Amino acid sequence: MxxxxxxxxxxxxxxxxxxxxxxxxxxxxxxxxxxxxxxxxxxxxxxxxPATEPAGEPGEEPPTADPTDTGVPTEAPSTASPPPETTPPVATTEPAPTTTAPQEPAPTTTLPTASTPPPPPSAPPVRPSVPAPGSSSLPPVGVRVTTEDVTLTSAYWNAPSTVTTLRVTVTNTGAAHARIRLAYTLPAGLTDAGTKGCADAGGGDHRCGEWTSAPGARFSTLLRVRVSGDAWRQMPLSGSVRVTATAPGAAPASDNEGFAVLFPPGPPVPGIKLEAGEVAFDISGGASALDVRLGNTGRVDAAGRIEVVLPAGVTVPAPPADCTAVSPARTRCDLGTVPAGRTAHLRLPVSATPEAQRQAPLAGAALGRLDPRTGRARQVQMSFRITAAAALATPVASPPAPTGSQGVLAANAPALGDxxxxxxxxxxxxxxxxxxxxxxxxxxxxxxxxxxxxxxxxxxxxxxxxxxxx
Missing domain, CATH: 1.10.287 (Helix Hairpins)
Structure with a gap:
């Protein structure tokens, strides 16, 4: 085999x-x-x-301001401790996230021997304003401003004029040291009462010196204003504050916010009481409501009437029964007879344009009148506040992307220019x-x-x- x-x-x-x-x-x-x-x-x-071409030659001084511009102060206003962060209004949609700035000392005040000229005060920038992405490879520049209101007490009615303060809080939301300059506009009836570091630019506009601010720094300054004794006749009154942040080689950033001048009910008259609530627009921008109460504290019945005056961009879209639109900014409502010791309640729908909401806080005015059958008519008026969540939704500058040594790609890294x-x-x-x-x-x-x-x-x-x- x-x-x-x-x-x-x-x-x-x-x-x-x-x-x-x-x-x-x-x-x-x-x-x-x-x-x-x-x-x-x-x-x-x-x-x-980093960019291959620097903003200037090494050792070269930055360009100086226009020598003919004598209205820009060379000293910044004094700073104060900022107020605690407040919770934004309730919104139907989640607003842009806000970051809590780390606790840092107040920025140092420097003499601006060389600075970038501030923007024209007559045309405030649209809020919010953020540097365009990809405009520079340097750390981004960002800034945010918040204001309180000029709130007057009942002592206003007993003085020829009242001096008060307007608190302005500034936050460096960028990732670079920046020079921050402030400007503000006062409405009719209000003048500057001698704020150190600020100068009158005409037409109610004022310019202030600049601060050198570190990334994340948050500080406040107090602006002294004088309210004339007859300013209440021109209510509602509102102003605005603008800030601009600049850094060498980076695109500038700016922000603005309004403030309201709130008068107490008056001039004081016996037998009548007026109350007006706050108007708040959520992040959706839909219509809100204004509640006004007119009380008859006298001894006889009287015919009641309420007039509401709104700022530009804020209107009453559909006046209820017994209400008439006297003008786009003024609505008059007849309440009928208000018995002695009773209070009449009026609720008005209110809407605002996106531009008006971005400029909030604003002020409106309510006028109440009681006309009894016998005796003299009684009338008082007051201011109310208008706020909007859109004014608080200011995006902060994006942090720099991680470097290659970290071994990962940032999810929010900006797109390459090429x-x-x-x-x-x-x-x-x-x-x-x-x-x-x-x-x-x-x-x-x-x-x-x-x-x-x-x-x-x-x-x-x-x-x-x-x-x-x-």
Missing amino acids: ARVDVRPGRRVRDRRTVPLLAISLAVGLTAAAVPGWATAATIPARLAT GGQTSSVRRTAIILITVSALLVVLALALATTSLRRRMGAPVIERSPAPAPTD
């Missing part, structure tokens, strides 16, 4: 197949991970590269991932084929050669 000679080469090849498959699989997995590393290391490194480089990196990553996947599939196919061959091959044993016969 013929012997079957099975060479050991096939078994040797089978034993070598498994290590080769393991090596191929490891290479494929490694290649699949390489594109992520390459992309994460390439893009942030390019993002973190779109060709971005698409090239993506194409390379896709190609590497595809090749890695093919290698893994090929390795699995080879492993499967090898196992099938080994399981289906016949078992052939070597028989010892027969002993030679004599």
Whole structure:
């Protein structure tokens, strides 16, 4: 019988197949991970590269202000401790997130030997204003301003004029040291009462010196204003405050916010009482409501009437019954007879344009009148506050993207200015991932084929050669 000679080469090849498959699989997995590393290391490194052209030559002094502009003070107003952060109005939609600035000392006041001229005070910037993304590779500049109101007490009615303060809080929301300059506009009947570091620019506008502020710094300043004794005749009265932040080589940022001048009910007259609530617009910008109460504290019945005066951009879209729109800004409502010792309640729907909401807080005025059958008519008026959540939704400057040494790609990294480089990196990553996947599939196919061959091959044993016969 013929012997079957099975060479050991096939078994040797089978034993070598498994290590080769393991090596191929490891290479494929490694290649699949390489594109992520390459992309994460390439893009942030390019993002973190500073501009090749500096803003100015080393050692060169920045440009100085126009020598003819003598209205800009060379000293910044004094600073004070800022008030605690307040909770924004309830909104139907989640507003833009706000960050709590770290506790830092008040910024140092410096003499602005060289500064960027402030924006024209006659045209306040639209809130919010943020530097355009990708405009500079340097840390972004950001600033936010909040104001309180000029609130007068009942002592106002006994003085020819009243001096009070307006608190303004400024926050450096950027990631760079910035020079912050402040300007404000006072309405008719209000004048500056000698705020140190600020100067009159005409037309109710005022300009102040600048502060040098660190990233995240938050501080307040108090503006002294004088309210004339007859300013109540021109209510409602509102003003505005504007801030501008600049840094070398970075795009400037600005913000503005209004403030209301709130008068108490008056001039005081016996037998009548007036109350007006606050109008608040949520983040949706939909219509709100104003509640006004007119009380007859006298001894005889009287016919009641309420007039509401609203600022520009705020209107009563659908006056209720017994109410008439005297003008776009004035609505008159007849309440009928108000018995002695009773209070009449009026609720008006109020709407505002997006521009008016961005300029909030604003002020409106309510006038109440009681006309009895006998005796003299009694009339008082007061201011009420108009707020909007849209005025608080100011986006802060984005923090710088992480560098390549961190080994990850920031999710909010800004897009590269060169779109060709971005698409090239993506194409390379896709190609590497595809090749890695093919290698893994090929390795699995080879492993499967090898196992099938080994399981289906016949078992052939070597028989010892027969002993030679004599």
